[in-house]
Amino acid sequence: MNSEEEFFDAVTGFDSDHSGEFSEANQKVTGGLGSDTSKSQGIGKTGARPPQENGVQTHRTSLPAPMFTRSDFSVWSILKKCIGLELSKITMPIAFNEPLSFLQRITEYMEHVYLIHKASRQAQPLERMQSVAAFAVSAVASQWERTGKPFNPLLGETYELIREDLGFRFISEQVSHHPPISAFYSEGLNQDFIFHGSIYPKLKFWGKSVEAEPRGTITLELLQQNEAYTWTNPTCCVHNVIIGKLWIEQYGTVEILNHRTGDKCVLHFKSCGLFGKELHKVEGHIQDKNKKKLFMIYGKWTECLWGIDPVSYESFKKQERRGDHLKKTKPVRCPLQGNEKADSDVADNVPETQETVQVIPGSRLLWRINTRPPNSAQMYNFTSFTVSLNELQAGMKEILPPTDCRLRPDIRGMENGHMDLASREKERLEEKQREARRGRAREETAWRTRWFYQGNNPYTGTPDWLYAGGYFERNFSDCPDIY
Numbered sequence: 001m002n003s004e005e006e007f008f009d010a011v012t013g014f015d016s017d018h019s020g021e022f023s024e025a026n027q028k029v030t031g032g033l034g035s036d037t038s039k040s041q042g043i044g045k046t047g048a049r050p051p052q053e054n055g056v057q058t059h060r061t062s063l064p065a066p067m068f069t070r071s072d073f074s075v076w077s078i079l080k081k082c083i084g085l086e087l088s089k090i091t092m093p094i095a096f097n098e099p100l101s102f103l104q105r106i107t108e109y110m111e112h113v114y115l116i117h118k119a120s121r122q123a124q125p126l127e128r129m130q131s132v133a134a135f136a137v138s139a140v141a142s143q144w145e146r147t148g149k150p151f152n153p154l155l156g157e158t159y160e161l162i163r164e165d166l167g168f169r170f171i172s173e174q175v176s177h178h179p180p181i182s183a184f185y186s187e188g189l190n191q192d193f194i195f196h197g198s199i200y201p202k203l204k205f206w207g208k209s210v211e212a213e214p215r216g217t218i219t220l221e222l223l224q225q226n227e228a229y230t231w232t233n234p235t236c237c238v239h240n241v242i243i244g245k246l247w248i249e250q251y252g253t254v255e256i257l258n259h260r261t262g263d264k265c266v267l268h269f270k271s272c273g274l275f276g277k278e279l280h281k282v283e284g285h286i287q288d289k290n291k292k293k294l295f296m297i298y299g300k301w302t303e304c305l306w307g308i309d310p311v312s313y314e315s316f317k318k319q320e321r322r323g324d325h326l327k328k329t330k331p332v333r334c335p336l337q338g339n340e341k342a343d344s345d346v347a348d349n350v351p352e353t354q355e356t357v358q359v360i361p362g363s364r365l366l367w368r369i370n371t372r373p374p375n376s377a378q379m380y381n382f383t384s385f386t387v388s389l390n391e392l393q394a395g396m397k398e399i400l401p402p403t404d405c406r407l408r409p410d411i412r413g414m415e416n417g418h419m420d421l422a423s424r425e426k427e428r429l430e431e432k433q434r435e436a437r438r439g440r441a442r443e444e445t446a447w448r449t450r451w452f453y454q455g456n457n458p459y460t461g462t463p464d465w466l467y468a469g470g471y472f473e474r475n476f477s478d479c480p481d482i483y
Helices: 102-112 114-121 125-138 310-322 409-415 419-443
Strands: 097-101 149-151 158-163 168-176 181-188 193-205 209-215 218-222 227-231 235-239 247-258 264-269 281-287 293-300 304-308 364-368 452-456 463-467
Touching: 097 102, 097 409, 102 125, 102 149, 102 158, 102 168, 102 181, 102 193, 114 125, 114 181, 114 193, 114 218, 125 218, 125 227, 125 247, 125 264, 125 281, 125 293, 125 304, 125 364, 168 193, 168 452, 181 463, 193 463, 293 310, 293 364, 304 310, 409 419
Parallel strands: 097 149
Antiparallel strands: 158 168, 168 181, 181 193, 193 209, 193 218, 209 235, 218 227, 227 247, 235 247, 247 264, 264 281, 281 293, 293 304, 304 364, 452 463
């Protein structure tokens, strides 16, 4: 993927012509990493950086400026010729973005990292799979009501996050521009896990909705148990991008495989369904290598996840089916999916809010979503964790590489409410990237990634981008000037 012809430009940003409950977050994790200097030194290294790098003790609780209204923008004139096509070359107004890079959105996987720490402490493989499954569901929970598009990372863009209070550090890099591929690597500060992967989000427009298929393998390694789990995320769909109220659903089957034991967790993210009854629901099970069901899982990715033994689950479902005829549900016209024909002049009805998850007696709570801040609606529906991702505290600029997302001027401008400035900066950055590509073509030189290399996933054998190490030694002298 490093050959220059693979990096032809795709204008993916949003240019604008207009003005315009349960969490372990408070538990301090102590300890450090081992003696591998390419991966370990940095945390607590004397003189390397201020003791509170990345603001590990306090984080901001709001953005500098409220969300910019999108009511004055129409995207139909832009998208009407693109039905069924990929969106990697479509330019849209910047008002439809949110002030984060896609690299930062990937970092939101780590909001419920306590579930990984919990899995690393559990003695039985079945218990560990329950926690890993809960983490896989929690990793997409932040997308609930998030209808803004993150900024597409520039080639060579990076993002790091160190959260000593949550016990992890994280690094990501945009390793390919076309196709857009983002690689990430995270490790526990107590040497309990490694979490890594590469994501290639394929976007398609279907008339009234935008569908994001997150291609790429996600890998979690529990180091003390010598276990590795792999999976892919479900498909995310944003409805009513042309007219009506925006709303989100996720659907598809997620299979989590424990490569040591052969255990597998199969999770079905339900689509809206005919009457909206299935919206946000997740149902599935854990099975052993002989496909015997060991544990049932159910809930909503927007709310919580519960688990119970198969016998109790099936007994409850039988009782529920017998009483089904007594239930009455108001019909809701749900959207068409895939390449089915859709009338773009009529908005998809937003399914009515369904009752909270009906808990089967004897169930065990596996995960519950964190409460969002009261001003979340004015902050692009960000979670408290998300609000802190683009924070640039005093002293950080001198420590971060020049490629870090926090230093990107168009995102910073949008976050501060300066939409015209953000649009101009975005256009400038994209032209700078195009000129850099043309320069490499003239000189017949290939782009070189800094922190990841292309290889095969050690567990699935599929193509992947793997962490090369060395980032936290903080030698950034050869980083490109992309901003």
